[in-house]
Every structure is written in C-alpha cells, then in structure tokens.
Amino acid sequence: MIAVGLVVLMLIAIVQSSTISMLTDDETKNLTSLNLDTLDSKNVDVLRQLLNQETIIRITLVKNVNALMKDMLTLQEKLTAAENRICKIHTSTDHEISKLKEEVKLLKTENDFLKNNSVHIKADIDHLNKNLSDFSNTLTDVKIEVRYLSITLFEINANMRETAEMLQHHNDSMEHIKSNIADKDQQQTAVLIEQETRHTRVIDEILNTTRSLNADLDQYKTDQWRLSASVSSLELFRNNQTNAKCDQNQEIAFTASVTSSSSTWNSGTLIFDVVITNTGNGYNPSTGVFTSPISGTYVFYITAVEYGAQFLRIDIVLNSVSKVRAYGHSAASYQTGTNMVVLELQKGDSVWVRHSSGKGYISQSIPLTTFSGYLIS
Numbered sequence: 001m002i003a004v005g006l007v008v009l010m011l012i013a014i015v016q017s018s019t020i021s022m023l024t025d026d027e028t029k030n031l032t033s034l035n036l037d038t039l040d041s042k043n044v045d046v047l048r049q050l051l052n053q054e055t056i057i058r059i060t061l062v063k064n065v066n067a068l069m070k071d072m073l074t075l076q077e078k079l080t081a082a083e084n085r086i087c088k089i090h091t092s093t094d095h096e097i098s099k100l101k102e103e104v105k106l107l108k109t110e111n112d113f114l115k116n117n118s119v120h121i122k123a124d125i126d127h128l129n130k131n132l133s134d135f136s137n138t139l140t141d142v143k144i145e146v147r148y149l150s151i152t153l154f155e156i157n158a159n160m161r162e163t164a165e166m167l168q169h170h171n172d173s174m175e176h177i178k179s180n181i182a183d184k185d186q187q188q189t190a191v192l193i194e195q196e197t198r199h200t201r202v203i204d205e206i207l208n209t210t211r212s213l214n215a216d217l218d219q220y221k222t223d224q225w226r227l228s229a230s231v232s233s234l235e236l237f238r239n240n241q242t243n244a245k246c247d248q249n250q251e252i253a254f255t256a257s258v259t260s261s262s263s264t265w266n267s268g269t270l271i272f273d274v275v276i277t278n279t280g281n282g283y284n285p286s287t288g289v290f291t292s293p294i295s296g297t298y299v300f301y302i303t304a305v306e307y308g309a310q311f312l313r314i315d316i317v318l319n320s321v322s323k324v325r326a327y328g329h330s331a332a333s334y335q336t337g338t339n340m341v342v343l344e345l346q347k348g349d350s351v352w353v354r355h356s357s358g359k360g361y362i363s364q365s366i367p368l369t370t371f372s373g374y375l376i377s
Helices: 002-018 041-181 186-244
Strands: 253-257 274-279 289-291 296-305 312-318 321-328 336-345 350-358 370-375
Touching: 296 312, 296 321, 296 350, 312 336, 321 350
Parallel strands: none
Antiparallel strands: 253 274, 253 370, 289 350, 296 336, 296 370, 312 321, 312 350, 321 336
C-alpha cells in the first residue's frame, strides 16, 4: 500500500508539470502577453480555441488529482485498520499457542502418571488372577460337596421308602392280629393285647423316625438349594471377574457387613460399617452408601438374618427409588432374606439398603448380614 501511495504522488507531480502550456513553449503566459499584432484574425480565433481547450483540460486534471488524493487517504486509513487487525490476530495467536503449550505439558504429566500407575495395576491384575485360581479350587470343592449332599438325599429318600413299606407291613400285621383276636380265648387275648401294645409302640417309634427323617430331608433340600444358589452366585462372580480382569477400568467391587446385632433397628439406612472389600473406594462405611465411580452395569446382593421371630423387610434402593426387596418371615426364628439386582448406573449414582418394615437383624463376628456389589461391564 505504501508503494501505491508513492506511485500516486509521482503521477500527481507528472500531471502538475504537464499542465504547463505546450502552446507557450513550456512557459506560463496569459492571453494578454501574446503579441496579437503579428497574428491575423483567423489565427487569433484558433489560438483562443486552443487556449480554451487547454483551460478545460487543466481544470479536469486538477479535479482528477483531487480525487486521487482522496482515494490515497482512504487507502491509507484502510491500510492502518488492516495493520491493527493483523496485530490483534498475532496477539491472539500467541496467546493460543501459549495455552496449547501448557496443555501439552499437562498431557505429558498425565501420560507419565498413567505409565507409573499401569505398573501397579498390572500387579493388582496378577494378584487377582492368583485369587481367581484359588477361588476356582474352592468352587470345585463346593461342587464336590453338593454332589455328596445329593447322594445323601437319594439315600434318605430310599430309607424313607423302606420305612414306609415297613410301616405298611406292620399295619397289615395289626389287621391280621385284630381279626384273629375274636377266635382266641381270654389268655391268648391278653397276649395279643400285649403284642398290640408293643406293635403300637414300634409304630409310634417308626412314625417319630419318619417325621425326623422328613425334617432332615427338608433341611437337606434347603441346604442343597442354598448351596446351589451359592454355587450359581459364585459362578456368576467368577465369570464376571474373568471377563473384567483384563479391563483396568472395571476393578470396582465391595463387600461390607455389620458385626453387632440389633433388636430395635426399624428405620432409615442400614449402615454396614465393617468393610471386607472396597476395590475402587465406591462404598462409604460411614453412611452405608455406594457411589458409582464410573458409569456401567453393576450387580448388588443383600443378605439379612432377622432377629428372633421378628419379620424384616429391607430394600436395595437406587437414588431413593426401591428396586428389589429381601424378606425374612416371622414363621420361624432367624429367617434369612436375600435378593440380587442388576442395575445400570451413571457416574455419581447412589445405591444403599433401606428399611421397609419390621425390625432387628442378627450378625456375628463372622458376618451373617452383608451388602455386596461389583461392576460387570
């Protein structure tokens, strides 16, 4: 733009110098300075016309020069504005470059931290693999024990069938004896009465034995059901751990318990104040609330033993909304209520155990009433 201004100034100087009359041999002369005596009237007219045209050309050139000056001033103003904008752009660009450099430094720092942390995470994964191996061995032992219990149940069923057959045989014998009593004399009647008494005593003992065997069978069925549920839960836990062991972001799990019983607890949150496992630090033993560190699919499991014959209902709640309920009935003492739920959580969601109805719970030094959860994906 400066070069253009210089060219315009040179053009103005050339135009101004060219306004000197060519008709007067580059000398500025008025019409009155001409020697009209030497010219005839025809030449005078021609000369006047030429001078008039020269005057018109001069006026036109002056106007063009003024217009060019104005254009040059406008160009200079625009050049100044453009230079100001360029300075602002340079300043903004420098500031952004400085910010980008700072962000690059932060990223390098985070990268170094992640590299250092990956070593610890790898050690944790190795430890988890070792625990899973031990857990698999324990699970195999549990399966063997379940098979033994199943065999025992089959033997009990066979014994019950034999007992029932014996009872039927004794009943048939009693009917036969009763039919023969009328044909025998008084002495034989006394003997038969004594035999009937002994048979009645034997039948009572058999009935008591049958009731005891039925109770044992029910207890074995309950134990088998609980062991099957435990095996299924352990299988699910092992599968989830196997699927998640290679993902560093899925190491979130907790188990907490209460080690003291209460016969009066009847409202609010059940706080499991003893932490057994708290990988990922999502569970708070002071409040009894688990807060999701990351979004994902979680499994939660509750076990609660009622106090005496007092019934108990408790809920697993997500952000104050009840999702599932565990119920211990008052038909017998120390009934166990259990339940499990799979929930989709967002980061920051809260899950805890809340009282629904009833009161009291039982626990011991080895926990009975527990709350567990873990991330599966």
